[in-house]
Amino acid sequence: METIKGIHHIAIICSDYQTSKKFYTEVLGLKVVKETYRKERMSYKLDLSLNGTYVVELFSFPDPPSRLSRPEACGLxxxxxxxxxxxxxxxxxxxxxxxxxxxxxxxxxxxxxxxxxxxxxxxxxxxxx
Incomplete structure (x- = not known):
């Protein structure tokens, strides 16, 4: 598809927001671009950057279901x-x-x-x- 120019973002849903935020920022070194608490969803959305280019969106939701199998589950x-x-x-x-x-x-x-x-x-x- 010729109109695709690159990857815009990667979205990840986590089970423990503070633990995952610390992992992606302190362990992997991604930089916080914007942190938003969405009251209506009881959810955080954290935009992270890698070298100012790529964006990882880290989401928290109350009680998200677990991934069924690793790593050959359908999907990412x-x-x-x-x-x-x-x-x-x-x-x-x-x-x-x-x-x-x-x-x-x-x-x-x-x-x-x-x-x-x-x-x-x-x-x-x-x-x-």
Whole structure:
């Protein structure tokens, strides 16, 4: 489709807003653009940026249902971030208490990658570019 110019945002629903806000800002280093409390929905919406370009929208809702299976449930499979040095990224995450799965190699590109989870178990990939 020629009219698509890029990804506008990625939306994530979390079960514990404060825990997820801390994870995405303090652990992953995303910057807060805007935080809104939507009283009628009893919900927060937190707009986050990565390098001033990408937007992750973090939502909270009262009692959201859990993801049924991981990672092969129908729908979004995972969120992937590119990194320059995978070993360094893994070390930084580990220093912040994040458990990262063993590094793997993409059989199609030869690039290294690894997975970890956000506080709700959403699979997140770091991919060495």
């Amino acid at each position: 499979r995972h969120l992937a971030f590119s990194v320059g040095d995978l070993k360094l990224a893994v070390q930084e995450l580990a220093a912040k208490g994040v458990e990262v799965e063993p590094m793997r190699t993409d059989e199609n590109t030869g690039k290294k990658f690894a997975f970890f989870s956000d506080p709700d178990g959403l699979p997140i990939e770091i991919y060495e570019c």
